[in-house]
Amino acid sequence: MITDKRVFYPKILMIFTKSTKYALRALIFIAGRCEENENCSIRDVAGTLDIPFHFLTKILQKLTEAGLLVSTKGTNGGVRLSRSPDAIILNEIILAIDSEYSTHECVLGFPTCDDKNPCALHSIWQEPKESLERIVMKTTLSALLKNKELIKL
Amino acid sequence: MITDKRVFYPKILMIFTKSTKYALRALIFIAGRCEENENCSIRDVAGTLDIPFHFLTKILQKLTEAGLLVSTKGTNGGVRLSRSPDAIILNEIILAIDSEYSTHECVLGFPTCDDKNPCALHSIWQEPKESLERIVMKTTLSALLKNKELIKL
DNA sequence: ATTAAAGCAGACAAAAAAATCCGATTATAA
DNA sequence: TTATAATCGGATTTTTTTGTCTGCTTTAAT
Numbered sequence: 001m002i003t004d005k006r007v008f009y010p011k012i013l014m015i016f017t018k019s020t021k022y023a024l025r026a027l028i029f030i031a032g033r034c035e036e037n038e039n040c041s042i043r044d045v046a047g048t049l050d051i052p053f054h055f056l057t058k059i060l061q062k063l064t065e066a067g068l069l070v071s072t073k074g075t076n077g078g079v080r081l082s083r084s085p086d087a088i089i090l091n092e093i094i095l096a097i098d099s100e101y102s103t104h105e106c107v108l109g110f111p112t113c114d115d116k117n118p119c120a121l122h123s124i125w126q127e128p129k130e131s132l133e134r135i136v137m138k139t140t141l142s143a144l145l146k147n148k149e150l151i152k153l
Numbered sequence: 154m155i156t157d158k159r160v161f162y163p164k165i166l167m168i169f170t171k172s173t174k175y176a177l178r179a180l181i182f183i184a185g186r187c188e189e190n191e192n193c194s195i196r197d198v199a200g201t202l203d204i205p206f207h208f209l210t211k212i213l214q215k216l217t218e219a220g221l222l223v224s225t226k227g228t229n230g231g232v233r234l235s236r237s238p239d240a241i242i243l244n245e246i247i248l249a250i251d252s253e254y255s256t257h258e259c260v261l262g263f264p265t266c267d268d269k270n271p272c273a274l275h276s277i278w279q280e281p282k283e284s285l286e287r288i289v290m291k292t293t294l295s296a297l298l299k300n301k302e303l304i305k306l
Numbered sequence: 307a308t309t310a311a312a313g314c315a316g317a318c319a320a321a322a323a324a325a326t327c328c329g330a331t332t333a334t335a336a
Numbered sequence: 337t338t339a340t341a342a343t344c345g346g347a348t349t350t351t352t353t354t355g356t357c358t359g360c361t362t363t364a365a366t
Contacts, residue, residue, distance in 0.1 A: 074333025131281035227363025
């Protein structure tokens, strides 16, 4: 007889790819630990955040290409924010890593689904969708730094 | 000079795996088209919904193992719902396909993140997270069928 | 009984995501 | 100027997800 009454929640909240998670964690770390014009070595970031070094290298290169970071080669080199964390929103970060965004992709994967021709989940899905969009469009990197003590190693 | 002012939204809404999307679409179709005790052939479902047949076969087998479908072999065989669509919630479907649920996985991937030891995004993330959880825990298959005309081919 | 229509099962292949490796380049410091 | 610490760039590997192929079993109709 099964007596286990636990309720399991699915992994629906794994919304970001691992690459994007790494990018966000790294940027929060860089913004929090590195003063302006001071470089963060990628090796340090990777070591502290426990992210595979060579993999992080590629991710941060994308952020550099996207103009979010400035990198310097050579001894004492590293990366730093290209501008104030006030001026960096989550959306930019996510797009820099996963460029294949899609404006209103159907949650059930129907290519033709939109407001005029909705799938069965379409209307129900509006609330969480808008909630998520609001957050990624409005949250800045500095908002994440407000409680600095919250930044995990 | 760049004049393109379009705002791009990231693909954060691709929350379900393709397998889960296929499962949901198939169940909606099966629930909507097949009367009680009438079988739906998997080949028909795959053909109508444009899902790779052999792949769908595996997905529906999982749903059968999970007790959501009943399958019948042989001529005129196929699958049908094991119970009323009133009694099937989205959460069950998702779990049947992606069994590696995780109750409160951190949105930034920190293994130790929870309410007591939150990451920088933790509190901001509560709203969409709860919105999503509410939906997958409360929405039934029959709720998706209410407006039958919405079911895409 | 035979045939055809179904689901079942397992191996395999392709594609995408994640991770690794190595060499080249750059710049600072001794 | 040489050694060292850094990023950069490309190739490669591994893992996961998605998709394909082939044959087997079951069942109903003829």
